[in-house]
Amino acid sequence: MKADLNASHRVLVDEPGLLLAQCRCCGEIELYFQNIxxxxxxxxxxxxxxxxxxxxxxxxxxxxxLDVRDTMVRAGFQAIGMHLTEGERDQLLRGLHLACLRLDLDLLMRGRLSPN
Structure with a gap:
């Protein structure tokens, strides 16, 4: 999966089958993983x-x-569940951890916190 270097998003993780990007205006994290x-x-x-x-x-x-959020009414997800193999779970988890590390590094280096 190749990231489109669009000015509206900052790419956090770009690996085959996994893309995490942060919206520059609202700070929302967009996750694209295995057609999800x-x-x-x-x-x-x-x-x-x-x-x-x-x-x-x-x-x-x-x-x-749905159990990730506090309320069921405002689910916000396009899927109710994900079926993952052990390798897919590990890949997704590594990507999510890497995205968090990059967000933390950005916070430390630039001294700013996302509005999210």
């Missing part, structure tokens, strides 16, 4: 990472996304 697209704020991003981190070791995973 999601828009996450920082709270949702950290909740998804915690959810993936707490999964026990298995060959296949079903990750429910």
């Amino acid at each position: 697209s999601m828009a996450l704020n920082l709270t949702d991003l950290y909740a998804l990472i915690r959810r993936l981190d707490t999964l026990s070791t298995a060959k296949r995973y079903l990750v429910g996304l």
Whole structure:
């Protein structure tokens, strides 16, 4: 997957099958992974990472996304769940952790916090 270097988004992670970008105006994190697209704020991003981190070791995973948010009414996700293999879970989790590290580094280096 190749990132379109659009001025409206800052690319955080660009790997085959995985793209994470941050909107420059609102700070929202856009996740594109294996034909799934999601828009996450920082709270949702950290909740998804915690959810993936707490999964026990298995060959296949079903990750429910509606339970990542506090309220079911404002789900915000385009999918209710993701079916992942162990390798896909690891790839997604590595990408999410890398995106968080880059966000933290940006905060430290530029001394600014995203409005998200």
